[in-house]
Each structure stands twice: as C-alpha cells, then as structure tokens.
Amino acid sequence: MTFVMVKREAHMHSHRMWRMSATVAMVAAMSGVPGAQGPPMAPSLPVAMPAARVTISGTSNIRNYGVWTDTVRVTQVRFATPVSAETLWDDIRTPGVLERFDIEIPVGTLTSRDPGLDTTMYKALKADTNRNIVFRLAKIESGSTGTLMAVGRLAVAGVERDVVFALRTERRDDTLLVSGRLPLLMTDYGITPPTAMLGMLKTDPKVIVTFEVILSGPGTT
Numbered sequence: 001m002t003f004v005m006v007k008r009e010a011h012m013h014s015h016r017m018w019r020m021s022a023t024v025a026m027v028a029a030m031s032g033v034p035g036a037q038g039p040p041m042a043p044s045l046p047v048a049m050p051a052a053r054v055t056i057s058g059t060s061n062i063r064n065y066g067v068w069t070d071t072v073r074v075t076q077v078r079f080a081t082p083v084s085a086e087t088l089w090d091d092i093r094t095p096g097v098l099e100r101f102d103i104e105i106p107v108g109t110l111t112s113r114d115p116g117l118d119t120t121m122y123k124a125l126k127a128d129t130n131r132n133i134v135f136r137l138a139k140i141e142s143g144s145t146g147t148l149m150a151v152g153r154l155a156v157a158g159v160e161r162d163v164v165f166a167l168r169t170e171r172r173d174d175t176l177l178v179s180g181r182l183p184l185l186m187t188d189y190g191i192t193p194p195t196a197m198l199g200m201l202k203t204d205p206k207v208i209v210t211f212e213v214i215l216s217g218p219g220t221t
Contacts, residue, residue, distance in 0.1 A: 047077045047092070047101075050175075052213040054105060060203045067121055071109040072213060076102040088217045089176045093140065093148060093169055101137035101152075120194045124186070126157045140167075150180065159189040172214070179212040 052072035058065055078100035083091040091097045107127040112118055125133075137152040148167040153160050165182040186193050186205045193203040 045074055045077045046079070046083070046088075046218060047074065048216045049074050049103070049213050050216050052211070054209065054211045056110070056207050056209050058203055058207040060201050062201050065112060065117060065203075067110045067112045067118070069105060069109040069111065071106055072211075073104050073106075074102070075104055076100055085217055089169075089171060089215075092176070092215075095140050095142050095148075098137070098140055102134070104132040104134045106132055116196075120196065124157075124191050124194050130156075130158045135163075154182075154184075156184075156189040157191055161188060174216065176215045177212065178215060180210070182209040183207070184209060 049072055051070075053068060053070055054072060055066055055068040077098075079091070079097055080099040081091075081097055083097065107122060107125050108131065110118070110121065110125075112121070122128075132155075134155040135152055136155075137150055139151050141149040141151055143149045143166060148169065149164055150167050151164050152162075154163045163182060165180050168179045170177040184207050186203075186207060191205075193205045195202050
C-alpha cells in the first residue's frame with residue numbers, strides 16, 4: 001500500500017509539473033519571449049519593392065561614367081493614418097499620410113563593370129566602414145507645380161544630409177512606379193573626387209542619382 005501511495009504521489013507531481021510547463025510555454029508564446037516557439041518573426045512591411053534600378057552618373061575631364069545597382073532594400077514603412085489596400089497608392093501619394101519610408105543600398109552592389117573604376121568608387125565611398133547608402137523619407141509635400149516632393153535624409157560615406165527632390169509616380173496595374181532624380185556634390189559628403197592616371201583624369205564633384213522603382217502592396221508579387 002505504501003508503494004501504491006508513493007507511485008500515486010509521483011504521478012500527481014509529474015502531472016502538476018507538466019501543467020506548469022505547458023502554462024509557462026503558453027505565456028512565453030503569447031508575450032513573444034523566445035522559447036519552445038522559436039524566435040519571434042519580423043513583422044511584414046505594408047509595401048514591398050520587387051524591382052529597382054539606381055544609377056549614379058558623373059563626368060571627368062576625359063569621359064563620362066556611371067555605376068548602377070538593382071539591389072534596394074526597404075527597411076521601414078510607417079503611415080501617419082490608417083490606409084487600406086484598396087486606396088494604398090492614392091494614400092501613399094497624399095501629403096501627410098506617409099511619415100516614414102527607409103531604404104538602403106549596399107555599396108558593394110554598385111558596379112560599372114569596370115573593376116578599376118569599381119575599386120576606386122568603393123574606396124571613395126568608404127565602403128569598408130559604411131556598407132550602405134541610406135535614405136530616410138520624412139514626408140511627402142506638394143510642389144509648386146503640383147508635383148510630389150520627397151523630403152528626407154541621405155547618408156553617404158558616413159555623412160548624413162537633408163535632401164529634397166521631385167518624384168514622378170505612375171500606376172501600373174496593382175503596383176506603383178516611382179522615379180526621380182537627385183543632383184549631389186561628392187564634397188558635401190566628405191568624398192574627395194577621385195583621380196586616375198597619375199592625376200591626368202579628374203572627376204567633377206557633381207553627380208546625378210537617378211532611380212526607378214516598383215512598389216507593390218500586400219498580396220502582390
């Protein structure tokens with residue numbers, strides 16, 4: 001009889017421990033604490049960028065040059081007011097609705113298909129310590145001619161500055177095509193205009209950044 005009582009108590013203790021473990025696991029899962037359920041998943045963004053092309057063009061005393069990339073990552077999107085999938089592209093172009101839109105461009109993906117030029121460019125952009133070019137949109141404004149103006153901060157080679165530039169938008173089925181053009185001075189970002197051929201080739205500090213991206217909403221590819 002003593003053996004039966006001990007066995008029963010052991011069973012009850014095991015059952016209580018199982019219920020306690022299950023309760024702890026449930027609380028951890030509900031609170032987002034990593035545990036048996038694995039690490040929490042990153043929240044999905046309301047806007048994606050399935051296609052993009054960014055080009056940086058410049059001139060020198062010998063020839064023009066250009067570098068480009070198709071790798072542009074959206075890192076943050078935030079709206080000031082609720083938006084719906086049905087009116088997303090109208091809302092996103094309405095001043096005051098979109099209050100944050102961050103993107104980054106990995107410097108190492110920029111290429112001219114000229115290894116020598118690419119090496120010089122990576123060095124000028126300080127790619128070893130500043131791996132990404134980052135743009136943070138702060139707001140959309142209406143321009144004097146009815147165009148949309150993007151207002152934000154651009155970080156290049158470790159230097160961040162305010163920028164304002166015009167946007168062109170076009171609906172394409174369920175997506176939105178966005179394009180624009182932004183003149184920059186290398187020296188504004190602490191970049192010394194590169195030289196080559198023992199100083200015979202000298203680049204102009206002014207460059208033009210052009211971009212064309214496609215935005216898609218939830219459920220679109």
